[in-house]
Amino acid sequence: MAEVDDAFGFDEPIQPAAYLGPTSLDDALALLAEHGDEAKVLAGGQSLLVFLRQGLLAPSHLIGLRGIAELRRLEATPDGGLTVGAMVTQHTLETSPLVQARFPALADAAAVIASPPVRRQGTLGGNLCHADPTGDPPAALIALGADVEIARAGGSRRLPVEDLFRDYMDPAIEADELLVAIHVPPPAPRSGVAYLKYRLRGVDTALVGVGFGATLAEDGATCADVRIGLVGAGTTPLRATEAEAVLRGAPLTDERLAAAARAAAHECAPLSDTEASEWYRREMVEVFVRRAAQVALRRIDGGNAA
């Protein structure tokens, strides 16, 4: 094919990237060990292929993960948790009866990503590795207490999902590593989790997004545990630990929730951009922490808080 500049001024890289399509995880890790620095992993391509087309990246090799069946696993674990292979698509998560029934916050976060064609190809692993501070799944997964599993040839490690986000679009994954799976723990008794996204138009990215997960003590009113994930509220997705501290061990009254929402708005560090100012994003963090809490508490079976 001729190398032509397209009408919109994007140049394809002069040097074509070679395409490698491993069919097993071991082969993929071996290829990464060999080409790591120069290569890019290609998952659903819904972020990477934009960057390539715009000439922002020019890898020597693209290592496509489509052919690796083990990365497409979506299954309940024996203890009632969930394992999501890195290549499970956002569409699969949104439509999975298992995810909808047991982990609705994750189904909800997948369902509000971009548009149907993006979700058909875009994967959960690709979304996390893109590490966009306005991505939806990170906030839901922080609230769900998920871990990510990262492998390299000869070993693997796990870390809490909030620790994956090192800096703006900079995940804590080295060039020879692959995100393999996302592990969601079983829902605790008397717990509920919700993800709410705030945006102005139907297919926009989040101005802010809030994941809220709460577990009630046996009295059905005291907060035994809580996790709050924020997106659109800093240079990375983040966990609102100060807001959590306001709630943990306390009765989940409207006043407490309002105080926690204020703490979240205070501790986050939103950016100002053409979509919204820092001030506005903080205001919306406060509003949406309260709203997400309400939805999460309604999802708790047998709870009578708030």
Next chain:
Amino acid sequence: MNQRMKLTVNGKDRRVTARPDAYLIDVLRDDLALTGTKYACGMGECGACTVLLDGEPVFSCLTLAIETQGRAITTIEGLTRDGVQDPLQQAFADRGGVQCGFCTPGMILSARALLDEQPHPTEAEVRRALSGNLCRCTGYAKIVESVLTAAEE
């Protein structure tokens, strides 16, 4: 370092030689002269480039051709069989769902994927299925009406 690829487009095997990192949209339009698939934003925002891959709507501007080998690609040209249009094409023409026509191939393919999965969708389901396809002309009302009309038939 061009590479030979075999793509299955509208039911026919097509052989092309292209860069390994060639995008599906460029191969369809430039190598196979299937210009019904439109190119506008090149970044997943507009839906003009929508095609079906094994029946699923995808953006051909965000798909590598090499990864579509072995899968069935359907473009707008593939919806007309032996000169007979798909009911969606007819409904768009009859109901004024087309103005300039630039968004139409993508709209119709997204709608086709919806009707294949859900033959009698609600208006809300139609709007959701078409949410990745932008139209600067119609204001969407006639498009949604066209899809609902085709679904009734």
